[in-house]
Amino acid sequence: GLEETICTMKLKENIHDPSRSDIYTPEVGRITSLNSLNLPILKWLQLSAERGVLQNNALMVPHWNFNAHSIVYGCKGNAQVQVVDNFGNTVFDGEVSEGQIFVVPQNFAVVKRARGQRFEWISFKTNDRAMISPLAGSTSVLRAMPEEVLANAFQISREDARKIKFNNEQPTLSSGQSSQQMRDDA
């Protein structure tokens, strides 16, 4: 019977609770994902959601959604957001405030940075197992490449390739605080 399957299917899950966070860095932020692994009905709907909080000018590292569009709604605070298309064009560069919404198309790269104390958002994603591919940090696509490939691709030394790969060890969230290495030599 239906009453044992569909009718009793779990339809509700809370992703606001900080203790449920999947990614958490104190003073930086947290991200909670809800997908068909933790709410099976989402497999039917082919949708998923992500709740995020960034604190103290923190960043969510540039990344792309490789199997979904992402529709982002600002829940609290403000953020600086940049979205980049396949030609390297900045198709969005602006501030997103509470109550506003923006769309990040599949494969377009995006970076979010909290303006001030806090930015909170909810993302709806058009895949029940939406996944991101970060451009920086310990799980990044650049880190997955050999140093020599990076050195030849960007015409940089192997030493610089190592910096690109290993300087940021954080997986998804970055404190956004200037390090001593981050000198502006302009």
Place this chain on the structure above:
Amino acid sequence: QQQNECQIDQLDALEPDNRVEYEAGMVETWDPNHEQFRCAGVAVARHTIQPNGLRLPEYSNAPTLMYIVEGEGMTGTLIPGCPETYQAPQQGQQHGQSSRFQDKHQKIQRFRKGDIIALPAGVANWCYNEGNSPVVTVTLLDVSNSQNQLDMYPRKFNLAGNPEDEFQQQQQQQSRGRRQSQQKSCNNIFCGFDTKILAEVFQVEQSLVKQLQNEKDNRGAIVKVKGDLQVIRPPRRQSERGFESEEESEYERGRRGRDN
């Protein structure tokens, strides 16, 4: 797929419509707007990579099958979340140095004539020709696949360099973004981000970030590597005896026979 895409009166055998030459190879594309391709919901490209040529890392909006028509080389597929399982030996620790800077990366695979390489949409990949003859590949992009939630046009996202989109010439009339892109000199996705933000994210100097954005790079999508590409990977001989399939072993035995 829109209606009436497949009302085709006559089929033709088609040669590539467009060719873009790069420092160490070329990319030829068939017009993705041709009715045959619109009907099938696919786009096709042919890459030629010269010896020591490296096709820079890129990903596309569609799942891809790449067939190796000729040549041999190596390729890296960059799957987010997977560990860097190829690691340099940690010699540094023995000498009292940090092992932090020993290189490690995701798995690298050799390819040879006859191989098919499958890539999901949005998963980045690079290729290197380590043979003495050109590598020729034919790539099919299944733009009508459910993995592609963008439109039906093939889109290439460059992670490095400053290459053109080889499908651009056929599609330049069809999107505002393409017209915009013709006016700018930088095509990889780092170009669209603020330099300061990238410097923060990577925790490096802004001058190094500008190298990632690479505005002055005119080598294109396939670049020449000076010397051999030094990467971490198991020796060919070791793999032939331990881990490869029977068919692979025969291939390797053939190579061994020639060597002996």
